[in-house]
Amino acid sequence: MKTFFGWLRLITPSLRRMNHVRIGALCLAFIPGMAFAQAPWRSELYPESWTPPWDKPFETEKLIQDFSYAGYHMGEVELPVISGPVFDVTAYEADPTGKKDSTLAIQKAIDAASAKGAGVVYLPAGTYLVSPQGTNSFVLRISHSNIVLRGAGRDKTFLFNNSYQMRLKSIILAEGDPTRWRDKPTSSPVIAITRDLLTPTISIPVASLAGFKVGDWIMLRADATEEFIAEHRMTDVWGGMGKRLAGVMFQRQIVSVDEKNLRITIDVPIRYYLKTRDKARIYLAAPHLEEVGMEGFSIGNIQHPKVKETEGWGLIDFTKEGNGAYDVHASAAITMNHVRNSWISNIASYHPAENQTAAHILSNGIVIQESRGVTIADCDFERALYGGGGGNGYMFRLQYSNECLVRDSVCHYSRHGFVVAGMASSGNVFLRGTAGHTQVQVAGLGVTAGKGSDHHMYLSQSDLIDSVTLDGDFFDAHYRTSGNTFGTPAHGQTSVHSVYWNLKGLSYHPKHEYIVHSDQARWGYIIGTSGKVSGVATDSLAADKTAPVDFTEGVGKGEALQPQSLYLDQLRRRIDSKKTATP
Template identity: 35%
Template sequence: MRRFLSLALAIALPTLPACGGRHAGSDGGGDIDPDCPQCFRSALYPENWDPNFTDAEGRFLHDFSYAGYRAGEADIPDVTGPIFDVAAAGADPTGAADSTSAIQAAIDEAARAGGGVVFFPAGLYRCDSPLMVSASRIVLRGEGAGRSRMFFARDQGPSYSSQLRFAGVEDAGSMLLLARDAESRAFEIWLADAADLSPGDEVDLGQVVSEAWIAEHGMTGTWTVSANQWRPFFRRTVVSVEPGSPARVRLDAPLRHPLLVRDGAGLQRIRGWLSEVGIEDLAFSNAVSNEAARAYDQVHIIEFYRVKDGWIRRVHSFESPLAEGGGHVQSGGFLLHRSRRVTVRDCTLERAQNRLSGGNGYLFEIRQSNEILIADSAGIAGRHNFIQNWDFGTSGCVFLRVQSREGLAVGSFGSMMGFSEFHHSLAMANLIDSAVTGDGWGAVNRGLESSGAGHTATETVFWNLQGGSLRSMQYRWGYVIGTRGVEVVTDLSDIFGQAQGTEPEDYREGINQGEWLRPASLYEDQLVRRLER
């Protein structure tokens, strides 16, 4: 893993000026090497940083290193078999005939065998109906995105659907209530009664979105969709349970926001996750006629639902034989939904046909998920190319070296630039790291838009952002550290009202000095530090 990180840094950042020494101080300011007087560390990330570091004004950076497959502690495996060949199962590699039944049969055979590789030899495969993966340890693999391609021909929606779905089930146990408030950055919680909770159990932690909690965030009349309902904020694995009254429970990753006993904070054991599943070396399209694509909302190509420790790598979109106007996807690309510790790497999605309002044109979408890593990937010509969307429950996610361009929000009376953004209900402690954009990023108070999105982000970090525009007006603190050629807006007097209730103004450091920021990647540096501890 450490060798991989060092190699990734060497490949991805060849143009940075060399800085041979290391900063001996702890204030983060000034030089870190006499041969590189411009180089600097953030004051919030000194050389001796640890996850508990907090400055005199209460500002701090979360430890984002838990994102991705197995929390970055293991490489994504190259699964060798058994092999289930879709062509041998009867799939047509010319794209002339519907291959849905043959491909589904290969997937189901792999499931009965306890897992394996569903292999797509070079060719073009047509599916007239959706595909479903409902078992763990199944990998869909091609011979490369340029050789193994699959297109979905269905042009009648329905809305809110996915055409290749990896889906666990949500088998929730009884609610176990907290005996004490849980603090942000904490690994330990205290339960009034741990019942039969055991190490290795998967749990959802959350609380009621109470009227009092809503008022404390200045969102009365805005966060109405979730008001007075229990919502899971964090998805974790139990590491240890120390019985007692109260019982002490240790989790595998830190919390990203306080949980309050006053608001019914607690946890539920969740069974039914899919794990060790992946898609690799394939290309996908579901583009159809423009009219058909715009008749339905939120039709995704791929969805991971209740997946942990999964991956999508070296997967691209392409222009379907049925596409009109060069489209690759009808509306949505990848949807990562109620999942955790998934890595998306080396993927490109582009050319959404439906970029109208209603949740369309989202190429890489994270919804109610934790510790997702999207790395070295590109989103082109969607509405919002990279996006967190819908309701509470997204935290600890990392967008690493992603590229976004040609985002366009299409409306009935005209169009405007479409930003990658945090879209809904207080996404907590996420990281945009070394991203390059030709459009922009946003983390603001969206007020009543999208059924009361309100404050969309808190304690999120924009680190070494390059190009385009950034609107960062986050609840409490947000962080903009090191930029290159970015129009940065954090002004609390914002004329669009997107800064309302977001005081104080977000932390800014190293604006137009990102070239000299060290380390160049916060996520990768934090991961190395944690693995060395």
């Protein structure tokens, strides 16, 4: 050791003259068994000089897109703290002791706030017993913008749903106009896009501007035609099912109109190509709820009385009336449907004292469907009773949604933890947080067929999973042969151009020695992993359909990756550029 430090003193002056050398790391490399810090590195796809890839074709190029538009108002403002007016549910005779059903009282408070045009519906500390009324598909419903449902804190306010008859129902539903994204409102014109859009762009050439103006929210979409399906080498799997796939869809806001050149500018770049061959077009979006918030409470559900039976909780047991799985199928704690620029923060599932098992909720946690710019922050969901097929046991599911952000949230003990689903999903970001222990349900034998936090069903595009920790779980965007059980297409290609950035592993899932498996259509990206476990996989069940092999870089070296968060770095860059451009 004396010889080593003598040598170190001799070479130190020379090392100090070397650019970009960390002396400690270099020298410690010569000491067997001694740990040392890794030298900082950047991805070759994201150099310091990176700019948004406006000119790179989706079909052929590797590209890191600008993911910074995800979340409430594109991440440009903090989640708001609304002061009032306040509608205290106890003033409407809600019972915080949990002895009397408070469903109608809380709904009256929500309706009163809605009638005023805005308000905070406040649930003071306590437990509130609720249950679905009649044939409603919800227990509580928010149907107007500018409504905030707020508790006193998730360790103080508890919503307890005392019904297990929740098939296709949500405990809390926030819902705008029910018109699906794929269907144009009756009052909207449908205007053709006049040129193939093959790269990320915000400039859209159209056949006419009649009926469109600055500030309008629009849908840009193209069909999943047989040509589109063949272009993805999926004819044998998806052929004839284009209507079920629906196609690529982006909800955007018009920020400028060029009447001379018949062109509109939108607020966020498209996330995948739109071709005239596939009837690329625009139309007005149906009305969505805006500025809806849910915050500061916990939510739980009574367990099903058949929870300890070994039968009736299998993969497709939800199809047979009389099974426990039938009663709880596709239920959710919280659903947002057709909602924009809204938030869910500081909400957790909890274990009701009435449950003799570990169950918190019946099936799904938070479901965001056909929504844009929703932020989920600091939420924690776990312990689904049922995780069978057909849409059960997902803790955080972004379905057919654009530019949503899930940050600093945790999911444990479920079929799937963090999920993106559908060809209409794109630009979504999962930032930090932890995904843990999937392939688990409380009921029956305690095991589900599905596992992992995943890209689910049909080619979602250009999502970012950033700095998330895996604990007994893994992220998955690989070619899947499952599906086609109930007339739906097989999953097949599940994603394209999605990025896994700086994932951290605490432990592997019991059946897989990796924390991410990426086998996407065209290109996918794994950049930087670290932790006690850090393995990755890029193998394929159908290499002919997913070639080339996904881009992988920095496995086991994530601790030194610069920047540590791609989303936060891109958000900083974009906001700084806007400040520079402002006179």
